[in-house]
Amino acid sequence: MVGSLILLWPLLVATEFRPLQLFDAQSREPTLRFLATMVPPAIHSDFLQLVIRESWRTVAIATAGIALALLVALPATLVSVRVLSVSALSGRMSPAAFLLRQGVRWVLILLRSVPELIWALVFVRVVGLGPTAGVLAIALTYGGMLGKVYAEILESGDPTVAQTLLRNGSSRLQAFFYGVLPQNAAELTSYTVYRWECAIRSSVVLGFVGAGGLGQQLDSSMKMFAGGEVSTLLLVFILLVGIADFVSSWLRRQLG
Amino acid sequence: MSSAKITFQPAANRPYRLPPPLSGARHTAVWFSLGLLCLVSASFISLDLQWSAFFSAQAVGGMGRFIGEFYPPDLSPAFTSKLLYASIETLAMSALGTLLAAIAGLALALPASRMHTSDAAWLRTPTRLLLNALRSIPELVWAALLLISAGLGPFAGTLALACHTSGVLGRLYAEAIENAPPGPAYALRTQGLGGARVFLYATLPQILPQIISYTLYRWENNIRAAAVLGVVGAGGLGQLLAFHMGLFQMAKTASILGAMVLLVVLVDALSYGLRRMMTR
Numbered sequence: 001m002v003g004s005l006i007l008l009w010p011l012l013v014a015t016e017f018r019p020l021q022l023f024d025a026q027s028r029e030p031t032l033r034f035l036a037t038m039v040p041p042a043i044h045s046d047f048l049q050l051v052i053r054e055s056w057r058t059v060a061i062a063t064a065g066i067a068l069a070l071l072v073a074l075p076a077t078l079v080s081v082r083v084l085s086v087s088a089l090s091g092r093m094s095p096a097a098f099l100l101r102q103g104v105r106w107v108l109i110l111l112r113s114v115p116e117l118i119w120a121l122v123f124v125r126v127v128g129l130g131p132t133a134g135v136l137a138i139a140l141t142y143g144g145m146l147g148k149v150y151a152e153i154l155e156s157g158d159p160t161v162a163q164t165l166l167r168n169g170s171s172r173l174q175a176f177f178y179g180v181l182p183q184n185a186a187e188l189t190s191y192t193v194y195r196w197e198c199a200i201r202s203s204v205v206l207g208f209v210g211a212g213g214l215g216q217q218l219d220s221s222m223k224m225f226a227g228g229e230v231s232t233l234l235l236v237f238i239l240l241v242g243i244a245d246f247v248s249s250w251l252r253r254q255l256g
Numbered sequence: 257m258s259s260a261k262i263t264f265q266p267a268a269n270r271p272y273r274l275p276p277p278l279s280g281a282r283h284t285a286v287w288f289s290l291g292l293l294c295l296v297s298a299s300f301i302s303l304d305l306q307w308s309a310f311f312s313a314q315a316v317g318g319m320g321r322f323i324g325e326f327y328p329p330d331l332s333p334a335f336t337s338k339l340l341y342a343s344i345e346t347l348a349m350s351a352l353g354t355l356l357a358a359i360a361g362l363a364l365a366l367p368a369s370r371m372h373t374s375d376a377a378w379l380r381t382p383t384r385l386l387l388n389a390l391r392s393i394p395e396l397v398w399a400a401l402l403l404i405s406a407g408l409g410p411f412a413g414t415l416a417l418a419c420h421t422s423g424v425l426g427r428l429y430a431e432a433i434e435n436a437p438p439g440p441a442y443a444l445r446t447q448g449l450g451g452a453r454v455f456l457y458a459t460l461p462q463i464l465p466q467i468i469s470y471t472l473y474r475w476e477n478n479i480r481a482a483a484v485l486g487v488v489g490a491g492g493l494g495q496l497l498a499f500h501m502g503l504f505q506m507a508k509t510a511s512i513l514g515a516m517v518l519l520v521v522l523v524d525a526l527s528y529g530l531r532r533m534m535t536r
Binding site: 011016027034056057061063110113114121125127208219230237238241 | 404
């Protein structure tokens, strides 16, 4: 008991953990006022129209981002996957090929390690406020993620078919399309659909730094302390995530 | 009696045969691809993306200047110690947030799961709805909401992580409780033990490894999330980033970005190494 308290104490200090602060008069009043304004959600028609438009934009940013991410991920996967190495058929992979594959892999890991919010912050500086920054941010982060996982999925499959094809003189692309892709296609598609669902969730968050969609609307409603609008947006957001969840699990069941 | 005459009559109905499937696999694949194509093209058309602005000479030059200003990153001792403190703050936020979420998640998982087949579990549906609501609002949105009552700083971030993660963990724990082998719990219940003791002595010991691994997995996720939470003002490295980027201090921004990537890569490598060590 004492030991765990000693362990916990630095955490409490570092995070400025003061629960009582939530209940003192200074923060209680604005909180209660905000909660009170949330109760009838705003449902007048022009606001609802705006919400529907922004929800579509959120989905569109995620979809366009994933489409561009595939443009990054597919070539990177083709280059970096070890099963398609010709020199590895006879013992070790040649050093140049190994360096190329490892280099592409490191680039993918780097793309993936920078959170999409940071990419969005940087791109908002360059291209200005709007969906372009969000699409680019999703494209880069998810490109890295998809590329890395695609390569792992392809390498976890049975390599004999592709190796036999390569040994008998097929090109790498032929070996990919006839040897590697058929046995892994369902898993690849299912992972892509799952990532699309994740992208919808993160495109809402990207709106907070000005990349368009529901998040931007939520941010501005919150800054105006318009509680009714905030609660409508939160409900719509929960609904959207629920629908994406449902569609993605249904699609994955169909593919599986 | 005359000799029995066996007559074969034709069946009243034709033999039962399944109709051919209305849509073959190919059919479905074509519809899927068409739908996908429509969705993607509608997205690109409706978004009015400014590629021309992005690839114009001016934007490319701006991008170049922007990246050029990153170099050299600010590595002065004063700023590095500030970075170190922010990284520790980020780690502390994620650890405390996960701990709070584990406690709240377990507390919510109990009413959200059906302990045995004759358990009425009245609270199961409402608690699951609550867990879903907690889970589907991302950490960053929670942080922005909690700023109103918790004020700027790491406290809001910790609470935000705790809110989102307790939704995730609560659901995972509830699944673990419902999927635990029912034998030991049944044996204790037939001896007349109450619900609390049955849970503590039969169910919990069986699901403890799963609970621990889920919690550690979420902690890893939360370190990554805590690094960026501060962008809305909720403490850690992100708050430092938003502050210095807002002031256009690019040298400092560069070293903060470096610290973030380093933190994420370290956590990834550590968890990868640990998992390999444990599965070997």
